[in-house]
Amino acid sequence: MNKPIKVYLLSGFLGSGKTTVLKRMIEEFKNRNMKLGIILNELGDTNVEQHLFKDERAYELLNGCICCSIQDDLKTTLNQFVQSPVDVLLIEGTGVANPQEIIDALSSPDYIDYFPLTSLISLVDASHFLDYHSIFSSSKEIRQLLKEQISHASLLIVNKTDLVSSKKLEKVMTKINEMASDQAKVILSEYGEVSFDELLAARIKTIDLLSSNSSNRLPHHTIKAIKIEDIPSIDRKTFVSWLKELPKDVIRGKGFVRFHDDPFLYSFQFASKKVYFEKVDVSATETPIIILIGNHLDPSTIRSSFDYAFYV
Incomplete structure (x- = not known):
């Protein structure tokens, strides 16, 4: 790249x-x-x-x-x-x-x-x-x-x-x-x-949540986006519940996800506690990724909730 x-x-x-x-x-x-x-x-x-x-x-x-x-x-x-x-x-x-x-x-x-x-x-x-x-x-x-x-x-x-x-x-x-x-x-x-x-001056930070190089301490930045990659196939209901329970500072969510027992990739849009999915063409090359957008996002809180929802 x-x-x-x-x-x-x-x-x-x-x-x-x-x-x-x-x-x-x-x-x-x-x-x-x-x-x-x-x-x-x-x-x-x-x-x-x-x-x-x-x-x-x-x-x-x-x-x-x-x-x-x-x-x-x-x-x-x-x-x-x-x-x-x-x-x-x-x-x-x-x-x-x-x-x-x-x-x-x-x-x-x-x-x-x-x-x-x-x-x-x-x-x-x-x-x-x-x-x-x-x-x-x-x-x-x-x-x-x-x-x-x-x-x-x-x-x-x-x-x-x-x-x-x-x-x-x-x-x-x-x-x-x-x-x-x-x-x-x-x-x-x-x-x-x-x-x-x-x-x-650099005043905004996008955090790669699962990266070992990401820092949860950014006192001089207003975080605008958190990126989550390397996502396994997940349960659809669990994913929807996780999105709806995110802090109110998360204004928007978007990306691509795969669900258990479903061969298709889905794009999703999340706003105002509502989630919309759309099936992606089977020939698409996109890989699963979740992007959360907002102000004052706490990476550690979101990381913990993500791990609890999908890895515990």
Whole structure:
């Protein structure tokens, strides 16, 4: 397999400063002679900022969010990087993209080993945040989206602080701290100016649960995915019960499994305590794998429950 490609995902509501930070990261990575890939996503049929990246290996995904209507286009683009790798992949989602859905795509069995998510950088416009978060001046959908973008961030950049008073900024930070992960790094910024070392830092970890090299102590990471491989044929009812009894911090589960006395491989999707199976074509080459996605996952707890369910 090719060397894994580090992925940095930029998230944030419309006008928060994502493109400014993205341009800065591109410049710094190029100065370090690192080979870059860029995925730009826009809701319309034209990306008006594409000219800013004309000298880069940039792919445009238009007419939809990465997280919903153009998933197939995203997978096609990721396949380009599997075939012709880069050192770093930068993804800029639309201002209305839910980052959890993008994490979900990157964590699929086909891509989890190729594209480890290194950091999820979310930007917040301090000058408009309270308006966006107010029940009187914004919709429920916008407020929920802001919460998703903030709560999933591993690095949170509160931008445009020069446009607000210290009293207003204090109110902004109180709200943000209620939503942000306690493991997220929060930085105040003007004009998107943030230390490159902070932007570059690895803040997210995918754990291979059955690997002897995996560590259960990751105080500086918000774990986004746990991967379980080398899975024996298992009992279907036991597997469903195990999934439904997982901690509430497990947001999604996916992968491939084999069951006792059944020659077929099955793909599964797990969300909201519901499990869905689909028989995989007999010619498929996939091997059994379980991927669990969420925040604050405790590897030792999940390892113990897995061992108890299937090996005891």
